[in-house]
Amino acid sequence: MLSKSQIKLITSLKQKKYRQQHGLFVVEGIKTITELLQSSFNLQKLYTTKSFKIDANNNKIDEILISDSDLKRISFLANPNTALAIFEIPKPKKIEKSGLILALDAIRDPGNLGTIIRLCDWFGIKNLVCSNQTVDCYNPKVVQATMGSITRININYVNLENFLKSTNLPIYGAFMDGTNVYQKQALADGILVMGNEANGISEPIEALITEKLSIPRFGDLQATESLNVATATAILLSEFRRRN
Amino acid sequence: MLSKSQIKLITSLKQKKYRQQHGLFVVEGIKTITELLQSSFNLQKLYTTKSFKIDANNNKIDEILISDSDLKRISFLANPNTALAIFEIPKPKKIEKSGLILALDAIRDPGNLGTIIRLCDWFGIKNLVCSNQTVDCYNPKVVQATMGSITRININYVNLENFLKSTNLPIYGAFMDGTNVYQKQALADGILVMGNEANGISEPIEALITEKLSIPRFGDLQATESLNVATATAILLSEFRRRN
Numbered sequence: 001m002l003s004k005s006q007i008k009l010i011t012s013l014k015q016k017k018y019r020q021q022h023g024l025f026v027v028e029g030i031k032t033i034t035e036l037l038q039s040s041f042n043l044q045k046l047y048t049t050k051s052f053k054i055d056a057n058n059n060k061i062d063e064i065l066i067s068d069s070d071l072k073r074i075s076f077l078a079n080p081n082t083a084l085a086i087f088e089i090p091k092p093k094k095i096e097k098s099g100l101i102l103a104l105d106a107i108r109d110p111g112n113l114g115t116i117i118r119l120c121d122w123f124g125i126k127n128l129v130c131s132n133q134t135v136d137c138y139n140p141k142v143v144q145a146t147m148g149s150i151t152r153i154n155i156n157y158v159n160l161e162n163f164l165k166s167t168n169l170p171i172y173g174a175f176m177d178g179t180n181v182y183q184k185q186a187l188a189d190g191i192l193v194m195g196n197e198a199n200g201i202s203e204p205i206e207a208l209i210t211e212k213l214s215i216p217r218f219g220d221l222q223a224t225e226s227l228n229v230a231t232a233t234a235i236l237l238s239e240f241r242r243r244n
Numbered sequence: 245m246l247s248k249s250q251i252k253l254i255t256s257l258k259q260k261k262y263r264q265q266h267g268l269f270v271v272e273g274i275k276t277i278t279e280l281l282q283s284s285f286n287l288q289k290l291y292t293t294k295s296f297k298i299d300a301n302n303n304k305i306d307e308i309l310i311s312d313s314d315l316k317r318i319s320f321l322a323n324p325n326t327a328l329a330i331f332e333i334p335k336p337k338k339i340e341k342s343g344l345i346l347a348l349d350a351i352r353d354p355g356n357l358g359t360i361i362r363l364c365d366w367f368g369i370k371n372l373v374c375s376n377q378t379v380d381c382y383n384p385k386v387v388q389a390t391m392g393s394i395t396r397i398n399i400n401y402v403n404l405e406n407f408l409k410s411t412n413l414p415i416y417g418a419f420m421d422g423t424n425v426y427q428k429q430a431l432a433d434g435i436l437v438m439g440n441e442a443n444g445i446s447e448p449i450e451a452l453i454t455e456k457l458s459i460p461r462f463g464d465l466q467a468t469e470s471l472n473v474a475t476a477t478a479i480l481l482s483e484f485r486r487r488n
Contacts, residue, residue, distance in 0.1 A: 111355070115472055115474075115475060118471070118472060118475075119471070119475060120463075121463045122459075122461055122462065122463050122471055123461075123462045123463065124461075124462030124463040125463075152463070182486040215366075215482065216485070216486075217366055217367075217368075218366065218367045218368030218485050218488075219364075219365045219366050219367065219368040219369075219396070227362070227363070227366055227478075228359055228362060230359075230474075230475060231359060231362075231363060231474060231475060231478035232478075234471075234475035234476075234478045234479050235478050235479060235482045238459065238479045238482065238483075239482075241460070241462050242426040242460075
């Protein structure tokens with residue numbers, strides 16, 4: 001049986017305010033929980049309807065067996081999995097100002113952020129810098145969409161304008177009217193900024209961009225919507241990496 | 245007021261079986277409805293809480309004004325928009341066997357298919373061929389994710405194995421262990437096959453691939469998950485197009 005206070009704590013973690021207050025976040029699904037157990041992230045509580053017994057490193061896990069109906073009460077999903085874990089939010093490490101850094105200016109969709117974190121992992125981007133207006137990376141939908149990649153990327157939330165002002169690195173930005181990225185002979189490491197889903201890169205950030213890049217469009221020029229920000233990020237990260 | 249039979253028809257269109265039986269599909273949200281009204285798609289019914297009056301071409305629209313509560317009864321969304329439209333499913337045109345064709349082998353996630361249709365539109369891919377195991381493109385979540393692009397792409401559902409057997413075009417496939425796509429000097433037009441989210445390209449289809457391609461991974465080789473199929477499609481379509 002779950003106590004009322006346990007249920008209250010867990011369901012409060014849907015909200016960023018309480019995640020930050022408690023320094024905790026929720027993960028659901030055996031696959032992602034197992035990935036996190038194998039990482040440096042610290043487990044706080046594991047609620048499960050079937051015993052995990054040991055984690056991937058053969059360590060005994062302190063698990064709390066609960067019923068399906070209890071899981072339903074604490075799950076954030078319409079169709080709950082068999083387990084829900086609470087992990088501690090790790091302290092972000094200092095941003096290394098080397099290599100390629102990805103910066104996000106007010107990305108709002110959890111699925112997009114999750115996909116972008118997974119892309120960082122694939123393309124070996126170690127540092128992801130998010131403006132304070134970007135959706136929280138410990139939002140359950142983001143964690144789910146990262147497929148475990150969240151454990152391998154150093155994510156910092158910052159005042160993006162101040163952060164960009166403090167660096168001498170090249171600052172690239174994705175725009176509809178930038179230089180055709182295919183025609184760039186070289187792309188030096190620096191910071192690549194991707195903008196908000198509806199509005200793109202905001203004006204104060206645009207003023208700090210040293211090179212505007214764009215992905216050429218081949219479809220009907222009148223009609224085609226812009227690319228989704230996660231797919232545009234995929235293409236631009238690929239463009240940076242293929243030149244190495 | 246909506247009649248019971250109207251409500252029954254609309255809600256039945258959540259299911260592929262009834263979409264096919266009636267030849268109709270549902271679109272919600274003013275932005276996507278407006279995109280579809282501007283296309284060659286035929287409107288069957290428009291239910292709205294606020295009058296559209298005229299469409300983008302200044303034609304009078306035959307709209308049915310309904311209350312918020314009626315919209316709530318027919319909407320597929322948790323938070324309904326202000327309008328819901330029913331359009332006729334268009335007859336797909338014959339697949340043109342020229343240019344670059346994208347083929348999907350059992351893509352199951354509606355968001356992925358929607359994103360891929362939007363990518364086709366951006367990259368000027370006119371023909372999308374889906375295996376019969378691929379999620380229905382008139383699934384409401386797919387339509388929503390295409391942002392109107394669905395009106396500009398010719399989408400055919402086929403027996404993919406038979407389709408690929410009937411062509412002499414190069415057949416590319418995305419694999420974890422294919423040729424590094426960055427190192428290809430040229431990529432001739434042909435058919436690019438993308439596989440299922442969990443299992444990749446199925447064995448019968450793999451046997452028909454003439455060239456396996458892969459996107460190199462730069463992150464930690466042990467840990468990183470595969471790329472999401474929509475982002476992998478974005479990168480590969482970009483690779484085909486940037487060589488032109």
